[in-house]
Amino acid sequence: MSDALQAPRGTFDVLPEQSALRLTVEVSARKILEAAGYRRIETPAFEDTDVFRRTVGESTDIVQKEMYTLIDGGGRSLTLRPEVTAPIVRAYAEHGMHKLAQPVKLWYLSSCFRYERAQAGRYRQFWQIGAEAIGSEDPAVDAESILLLAAILEELGVRGVRLRLASLGTPASRARYRELLQAHLRAHEDRLAHDVRERIDLNPLRAFDSDHAGTREVMQTAPLLLDHLDAADVEHFATVRALLDASELGYEIDPTLVRGLDYYTRTVFEFTSEALGAQSGVGGGGRYDGLAEQLGAHATPGMGWAAGIERILLAAEERPVPEPVCDLFVAVGGDGAPERTAAFLLAAQARRAGVPAQVELAGRSLKGQFKQAARLRARYVAIVGADGIELKDMENGEQSAVPSPSAVVATVLRGRFET
């Protein structure tokens, strides 16, 4: 056991019961997103490292310590995607999607990789479902995008959901605000926590998240980004809020909401759930109007979000897992090769006719085969013996001889319609 190999730290196997549950998430999200015109996209699991280095931000934890980066045989620096937005914008530019009707609406269900210590709801390989609308800066895009995630979380029964909302403005207004904030922090530097002081240059916005008492006092009087937006950004944000209000989607304005990636502009939001542990974020996102340029493409506005499958499942109500169906179990009634072959062929014929059917595959005794059929909740059991085929209805226990394999299939099909 000790030297037997295990899944790498922070990763997990999705076993059949879990995969059935995850499928329900995929089905709901797909239904809601495709009804809004989003179409699925898949990008490679790894990208040129620059795709993330240039967009996510040099100062972020993701780039500084969480990327799985490797050098391939050709000397290229590749990185397992830590997030999917930048790859999708890369694909948008690479395939000239700016020539399509805008915005281009794309959704994905992909795994991401971050080198972090695992805990509840956080893994080194995790799955995100996400939606991106690229090519329009209309505030309706923002509101619709947020509404779609809200709908998905509601349909999946995610408990204790809160929506926090803010606007980060444009890079220019954000830069001006950043200087104001840095000045404020420097003016009170002696009262700040050590790690906050260290980050004044790199990421002063993080100071709002500090638990340190002195820092919190200083931040009470700190300037707020929302008070320093450009007129156009203020209007954009007001329209987003008006649309959400009209949609009757509740939210809280949080002027200190900071998302972990540098490419966000204007609208940012996050859904949290009280049902989660320390990692309370279920999903979030925002607008990223500068991302395409950072990738060397033409300036293109964009808006999107990502939600964690594992966190959705953790925060969602328990729901019944659909059980696999087996209408016909084919038992081998003798130990001769002809019976085994006939049973094998009968199961295949039934499946071709659309009947979910299984045949004995483990050499069990007939009693064992019936136990197996019961476990599978098989509606019928066919016993293929040297003298012919008998068919037993497992619900009422009736059993009779059947003249041919085709008759077996016909009876089972009829039985399915009756119930």
Place this chain on the structure above:
RNA sequence: GUGGGCGUAGCUCAGCUGGUAGAGCUCCUGGUUGUGGUCCAGGCGGUCGCGGGUUCGAGUCCCGUCGCUCACCCCA
């Protein structure tokens, strides 16, 4: 990277102040020489995470290490 909790059968766990490993569930077989979810009996299944130490003797005590887990940091 740092700290707390936990590592005994596939799963859930018991195992006293150290005496040489158990239960329930699952699975297989039999009771029923070809018939199911109940019942009864039997069987399969364990380097007690790993390494070292103390001891006549370690699942149990000590040290180290690895893993899982929760939390910090940060995020999905």
